[in-house]
Amino acid sequence: MNSTTSLAQEQAQNMSSLSYGLGLSLGVLFLILLLTYASYLCNRSPLPPPTTARTNTTTTTTTKHGLDxxxxxxxxxxxxxxxxxxxxxxxxxxxxxxxxxxxxxxxxxxxxxxxxxxxxxxxxxxxxxxxxxxxxxxxxxxxxxxxxxxxxxx
Missing domain, CATH: 3.30.40.10 (Zinc/RING finger domain, C3HC4 (zinc finger))
Structure with missing residues (x-):
């Protein structure tokens, strides 16, 4: 019985260390994904301002730098x-x-x-x-x- 009990304890320790390793790996992967997404949000171009439904005409201004x-x-x-x-x-x-x-x-x-x-x-x-x-x-x-x-x- 000693051998079966020690074998069961060894398997339980292996499963415990495997679950800790798997949890740590998933945690690091989640942290990397979170930092990548935060970097994406900080570096993307800003969104254009929302348009209102009350504006029916669009004003376009062009600047001419040269001579006519x-x-x-x-x-x-x-x-x-x-x-x-x-x-x-x-x-x-x-x-x-x-x-x-x-x-x-x-x-x-x-x-x-x-x-x-x-x-x-x-x-x-x-x-x-x-x-x-x-x-x-x-x-x-x-x-x-x-x-x-x-x-x-x-």
Missing amino acids: EDILCHYPTILYRHSESSSVSSSGCSICLADYKDSDVLRLLPECGHVFHCRCIDPWLRVHPTCPICRNSPVLTPVQTPPAGVITVV
Whole structure:
């Protein structure tokens, strides 16, 4: 009887240690899942504010950072072959890095005097309101606006 009693006690101890090990493992697994979920909740993007049923119209605001087409058309353009050495200080466009050809139409920014291809600077100025080289704003003031006959020399 001693051997059966000691065998039963040994099996009970094994079952007890197995249940403790299993409980500890499940507890650690639950803790890891809980920390992972808490981390997810803290790092996700915030929810949009709830919309009310009383709002029937949606207001959309767009901000335009560049210059309008009507402002761009007032900037002077010159043909490279007719340009003087004082108006064009470089031999190439700083945007596309191509050398100027005699048939290229260039746009002169009035504030800083930098010259670019029209096909290069116009898209830039529609998005950015500054010169790509010196970052000065090329917006014409009423005093700087050239007369209508002097705007384009092509």
